[in-house]
Amino acid sequence: MSRGEAELRERLSEASAMRFGEAQQAAMEDVVRHADAGGFARLAFEARRRLADAYSVAGQWHMAFPLFSRCLSDHDQRPELFEPEDDRALRLWYTHIVHTMVEFPDITMAQLDQAMSDVERRFKAGGHNLHPVYDMRRWVAQVTCDWEEEERNHRLWWESGGPRPRSVWDFEVDVERLVRRGDETSLARAREIARPALVGDVEFDEPPTPIQCLMLLPLTKAGATSDVALARRRSAWELSERPYRIEYMAMHIEFCAMTGNEDQGLIEVRRSAHRLRDLNRPNGTMEMAAAIALLMRRLDDAGRGEELVAWSVHEDPTTPVATMRQEMTELALDLAARFDERNGTTAQGDRIRSLLAAEPVVDFLPLTPTSRAPRRTPAPRGMSPEDLLERAEWHQRAQEDTETRDYLDALPAEPPEHLVGRITELHAVLAWDADTGDGLRRAAEEHRRNDDHRRHLLCRTWLARWLAHNQRAEDALAEARSALRELHEAGDPWAIAWGELRMAQVLVILREDGAYPALRRAAQYAAASGDPLSVGIIADLEAFWREHERSAPEGVISLATTAKDFLLAAGSYAATMSAFTRLESAHERAGRLPEFVALVREQLDHLPSNTPEAVRAHLRYERGRALVEEGNRGAEAVADLTDAVTVLSSLNLDSTDHWYYLATACHVTSRYDEARHAANRIANRVLDKRAEGTLANPAWADACWLILADSYRNLGEHTTAIEHYAYLVSKAQEYGSGETHPVAVALKDMAMVLYGLDRDAEAAERFQQAAEVFAVLGNQVAAASCRCQQAQALFWSGDTEAALACLPVAEEAVAAVPVEPVAIRATCEAQLAETRARITVAAERPEAARDAARASAACRDAGELSAAIDMDILRAQVLLNEERPDLALPALDAARTACAEDDPRLEEIARLRTLARGTPDRVQEVQEVQEVQASGDGLGAG
Structure with a gap:
C-alpha cells in the first residue's frame, strides 16, 4: 500500500520523537522504504540521514555507511531533485562519515585519503568555506597520531572560522587534542582553555559534559580535587541521561581506576559495559576495553581477582575480575595493533600499553563530600588463629556480624583441629538458616570432644534458641533448661549470664512466662563477671523489649542508659548505637526529646578514647538532625551530618534517615549540588519504602523528591527539574498524598520554571x-x-x-x-x-x-x-x-x-x-x- 508524501513526513516526524531503539529504527526504515517506492527523493534523503543517526546511537555506526552512499549516489545522479540546502546537508554529512571511517582500522589510509579529497573537491566546487574540511582532516590526523598534520589543519580550521559560538563540540576540539597529546605543557594549556567552561563563564547550547569528562585526570594531576569532583558528578548525571559516545564513560572508568575509586568504577562498568556488545565502532571499543582492563588490573592487584563482575545492572555477576582483565586487555591491544598496522605507526599501541600499566595519580580522591576510601579489613598480621577466633567471637557477641566475618575469613584455610568446633558454631549462628541446627549440633559435639564444657553448654543454648525459632517448643525448652542447669552447676558467672540471656530469648519466642526474671538473673551474673559487654547487651535487650511493649518510658531510659554506658566502655559500636536508639524513642514518648538532644551533645564532649568511630558518627548524626529540626540551624548541621554520613556509609551503616537529613540540611543552606547528591541516594528507596509501609515518615518521600527537583532547578537544569516535580506529583497522587505541602510547593515551583521557559x-x-x-x-x-x-x-x-x-x-x-x-x-x-x-x-x-x-x-x-x-x-x-x-x-x-x-x-x-x-x-x-x-x-x- 503506497502512502503520500505528507503522511510519510508525519510518520518521520513521529519516529524522530521516539526514544532511541529498535522501534524507532523500524519506523524510520519503513519511511525509507515507502519514500523510495513513492519516488520522494528528498524525503528518502532526509529519512536516511535520521536513520543513520539512530543506528549510530545504538552503536551500529557501520550501518550509516550504505545509507550515506545511497544518498550521495541519488544526489549525484539526479541533482535537479534536490535543493541547495540538501547539498549543504550532504556535504556536512560527508565530513561526519569520514570522521567515522577513520575509527574503523579495516578502512585503509588510501580509502580515507580518497574520501577526504572528494569532500574537499565538493566544497571547493561550490565555493564553500573549507572550515568543516579542515576539522575533518584534523580529526583523521588526531586518530592516526599524525600530530604535525593535525597541527596544520587545526591552524587552518581556526583561520577559516574556528569554533562556533556556543558549540560545546567545537570548544572540545581545542581541549581534546591537548589532552590526547598528554605531555605536561599540553595538559597545562588544556586546563587553561577548559577552565572558563568548567566554571560556567562560557555558555553552550548543550551541557559541557565532554569538557568535564576530558578534564577529569588533568584536573586531578593539578591537585584541583574540588573542581574535579564537581565535574565528575555533573558529567556522570548527563551521561546517565543522554546518549553520549562510549569514550566519555571510558574516561570515567579510567578516572576511578586512577584515583582509588575502584568500587565506583565497578558501578560505572555495570552501567555501561554492556554497550560494548552492541557497539560496532572499533575506536570506541578500544578505549572502553582499555579503561575496563585498567580498572580490573587495579582490583586484581588488590587481591580481588576472584570477585565476580556483572556486565550490566540487569545481569547477575558472572565474570571474575581476573578473567575480565585478561579479556579486555587482549581486546584493547588487538584493536590498537590493527590501528597501528593501518596507520603505519606504533602510536596507538604505545598509548594503550601505557594506559594499561598506569599507576594511580592519587591514592584516593573523594568524589562527593561524603566519600571515603574503601574500608576493606585486611587479614590482621601476626595474629594467631586462636587470637583471630577470639576476636571473631567477641564481635559476634557485640552484634557486629561484618567484623565477625572479617576475622573468620582471616583464619587459615585449614585451621588447627581444636578450633573447628568454634568456627563451625560461628558460621552456623551467622547463617541462621535451615542448616543452623545441624551446624550447632556438630559444633557442640566438637566442644565435648575437646573437653570444652563451657562452650559445649553455651552452644546448646544457641541450639535451644534455634529450636524455638522453628517452633519446636518442647525440644527448645528441654535443651535450654538442661544446658542452663549444668551452667549453674559449673558456677561461671559470665557463662551463666549468657545462658540466662538465651533462656529469656527462648521464652519470649515461645510466648512463655519467665522471660524478664531470666533476664534479671542474666544481668546479675553479668555484673558479677565484670564484663561490660555482657552487662550492656543484656540491659539493651531488656530496654528493647520494654520499649516494644510501651512500658513506662522512665524505666526504658534507665535501662538504655545503663546499656549505653557499659557498651561504650566495652567499645562496641553496633550495640551502643542500638542503646541510643532506645534512649531517643523513650525520651520522645515521655515528651522529653530536648533532654535526649542535650544528652547527645554532652556525650559527644565526653566520649571514651576507645569509642568506635561509628558511635561517634552516630552521635554527630543525632546532633545534626536535632539542629535541622530546630529550624534555621542548617548551616551548623551540615558539618555534623556530612561527617556522620561519610563514616557510616563507608561502614555500610548508612540509612535512609541519614541521607534524608543530610539532603535537607544541604538544601536549606543552598548547597544544591550536595543536596542533589544526597537526595539522589535515597529518592527511589523512599518511594519503595513508602509503598511497603516501612518508611518512618511517609512525608519524607514527597519531601525528598522536592529537594531533588528544587536542587536541579537551582543548578539551572530546568528540564530535569520539571520532570522530577511532575514525578513527585504523580507518585504523591498514586499513594494518596496529593494534598500535602511538598506537593503544593512542587506544583508552584514547576509552574515558575515553566513560566520562565515561556x-x-x-x-x-x-x-x-x-x-x-x-x-x-x-x-x-x-x-x-x-x-x-x-x-x-x-x-x-x-x-x-x-x-x-x-x-x-x-x-x-x-x-x-x-x-x-x-x-x-x-x-x-x-x-x-x-x-x-x-x-x-x-x-x-x-x-x-x-x-x-x-x-x-x-x-x-x-x-x-x-x-x-x-x-x-x-x-x-x-x-x-x-x-x-x-x-x-x-x-x-x-x-x-x-x-x-x-x-x-x-x-x-x-x-x-x-x-x-x-x-x-x-x-x-x-x-x-x-x-x-x-x-x-x-x-x-x-
Whole structure:
C-alpha cells in the first residue's frame, strides 16, 4: 500500500520523537522504504540521514555507511531533485562519515585519503568555506597520531572560522587534542582553555559534559580535587541521561581506576559495559576495553581477582575480575595493533600499553563530600588463629556480624583441629538458616570432644534458641533448661549470664512466662563477671523489649542508659548505637526529646578514647538532625551530618534517615549540588519504602523528591527539574498524598520554571493546581499568590479572555486571606492589584489607568516601593497612549521621587516626561492643568 508524501513526513516526524531503539529504527526504515517506492527523493534523503543517526546511537555506526552512499549516489545522479540546502546537508554529512571511517582500522589510509579529497573537491566546487574540511582532516590526523598534520589543519580550521559560538563540540576540539597529546605543557594549556567552561563563564547550547569528562585526570594531576569532583558528578548525571559516545564513560572508568575509586568504577562498568556488545565502532571499543582492563588490573592487584563482575545492572555477576582483565586487555591491544598496522605507526599501541600499566595519580580522591576510601579489613598480621577466633567471637557477641566475618575469613584455610568446633558454631549462628541446627549440633559435639564444657553448654543454648525459632517448643525448652542447669552447676558467672540471656530469648519466642526474671538473673551474673559487654547487651535487650511493649518510658531510659554506658566502655559500636536508639524513642514518648538532644551533645564532649568511630558518627548524626529540626540551624548541621554520613556509609551503616537529613540540611543552606547528591541516594528507596509501609515518615518521600527537583532547578537544569516535580506529583497522587505541602510547593515551583521557559499555558495549569492544594491545606496566602500568577501566565500564553476571567477567581482567593496580620494581607492585595493592572493595560481595557493607579497605591501600602514605581510608570504609559499627559506627569513625578539615584528606571521616566511635556505650548498647558489640580478643582486620578 503506497502512502503520500505528507503522511510519510508525519510518520518521520513521529519516529524522530521516539526514544532511541529498535522501534524507532523500524519506523524510520519503513519511511525509507515507502519514500523510495513513492519516488520522494528528498524525503528518502532526509529519512536516511535520521536513520543513520539512530543506528549510530545504538552503536551500529557501520550501518550509516550504505545509507550515506545511497544518498550521495541519488544526489549525484539526479541533482535537479534536490535543493541547495540538501547539498549543504550532504556535504556536512560527508565530513561526519569520514570522521567515522577513520575509527574503523579495516578502512585503509588510501580509502580515507580518497574520501577526504572528494569532500574537499565538493566544497571547493561550490565555493564553500573549507572550515568543516579542515576539522575533518584534523580529526583523521588526531586518530592516526599524525600530530604535525593535525597541527596544520587545526591552524587552518581556526583561520577559516574556528569554533562556533556556543558549540560545546567545537570548544572540545581545542581541549581534546591537548589532552590526547598528554605531555605536561599540553595538559597545562588544556586546563587553561577548559577552565572558563568548567566554571560556567562560557555558555553552550548543550551541557559541557565532554569538557568535564576530558578534564577529569588533568584536573586531578593539578591537585584541583574540588573542581574535579564537581565535574565528575555533573558529567556522570548527563551521561546517565543522554546518549553520549562510549569514550566519555571510558574516561570515567579510567578516572576511578586512577584515583582509588575502584568500587565506583565497578558501578560505572555495570552501567555501561554492556554497550560494548552492541557497539560496532572499533575506536570506541578500544578505549572502553582499555579503561575496563585498567580498572580490573587495579582490583586484581588488590587481591580481588576472584570477585565476580556483572556486565550490566540487569545481569547477575558472572565474570571474575581476573578473567575480565585478561579479556579486555587482549581486546584493547588487538584493536590498537590493527590501528597501528593501518596507520603505519606504533602510536596507538604505545598509548594503550601505557594506559594499561598506569599507576594511580592519587591514592584516593573523594568524589562527593561524603566519600571515603574503601574500608576493606585486611587479614590482621601476626595474629594467631586462636587470637583471630577470639576476636571473631567477641564481635559476634557485640552484634557486629561484618567484623565477625572479617576475622573468620582471616583464619587459615585449614585451621588447627581444636578450633573447628568454634568456627563451625560461628558460621552456623551467622547463617541462621535451615542448616543452623545441624551446624550447632556438630559444633557442640566438637566442644565435648575437646573437653570444652563451657562452650559445649553455651552452644546448646544457641541450639535451644534455634529450636524455638522453628517452633519446636518442647525440644527448645528441654535443651535450654538442661544446658542452663549444668551452667549453674559449673558456677561461671559470665557463662551463666549468657545462658540466662538465651533462656529469656527462648521464652519470649515461645510466648512463655519467665522471660524478664531470666533476664534479671542474666544481668546479675553479668555484673558479677565484670564484663561490660555482657552487662550492656543484656540491659539493651531488656530496654528493647520494654520499649516494644510501651512500658513506662522512665524505666526504658534507665535501662538504655545503663546499656549505653557499659557498651561504650566495652567499645562496641553496633550495640551502643542500638542503646541510643532506645534512649531517643523513650525520651520522645515521655515528651522529653530536648533532654535526649542535650544528652547527645554532652556525650559527644565526653566520649571514651576507645569509642568506635561509628558511635561517634552516630552521635554527630543525632546532633545534626536535632539542629535541622530546630529550624534555621542548617548551616551548623551540615558539618555534623556530612561527617556522620561519610563514616557510616563507608561502614555500610548508612540509612535512609541519614541521607534524608543530610539532603535537607544541604538544601536549606543552598548547597544544591550536595543536596542533589544526597537526595539522589535515597529518592527511589523512599518511594519503595513508602509503598511497603516501612518508611518512618511517609512525608519524607514527597519531601525528598522536592529537594531533588528544587536542587536541579537551582543548578539551572530546568528540564530535569520539571520532570522530577511532575514525578513527585504523580507518585504523591498514586499513594494518596496529593494534598500535602511538598506537593503544593512542587506544583508552584514547576509552574515558575515553566513560566520562565515561556511555556505559559502549562504554567497556568500548574499554578491553578497549586492554588487548589494550598487552599485545601489552609494556606490561603499561597493560594492567592498562585491564582494571581495563574492569571498572568494565562495572559502571556495569549489567552487574554481566560486571564481576565481568572481575575475574579484571584479576587476570591485574596478575599479568603485572613485580615491579620495586616502586612501579609496588604501584600496579597498588592499582588492582585499589580496583576490586574498588567493584564488590563496589556489588553488595552478602558479601566487600565485606574487599575495601575490602584496597584501603585496598594504596593505602597504593602511597603513594596519598587513595584509601586513600576505601576506608576505603567500608568503613565497608558495615559500617554490615551493622550492625557496632564495626568501622566504626576505619576512620573511620583515614580521619580521614589527612585534611588542609581535606579536604571530613571532613564525611562525621563523619556516619558519628555513625551508628556511635548512642545513649549503644550508644557504651558500641562502646567496650568497641574495648578488647577493642586487647587483641588481638578479631575482626580485616572
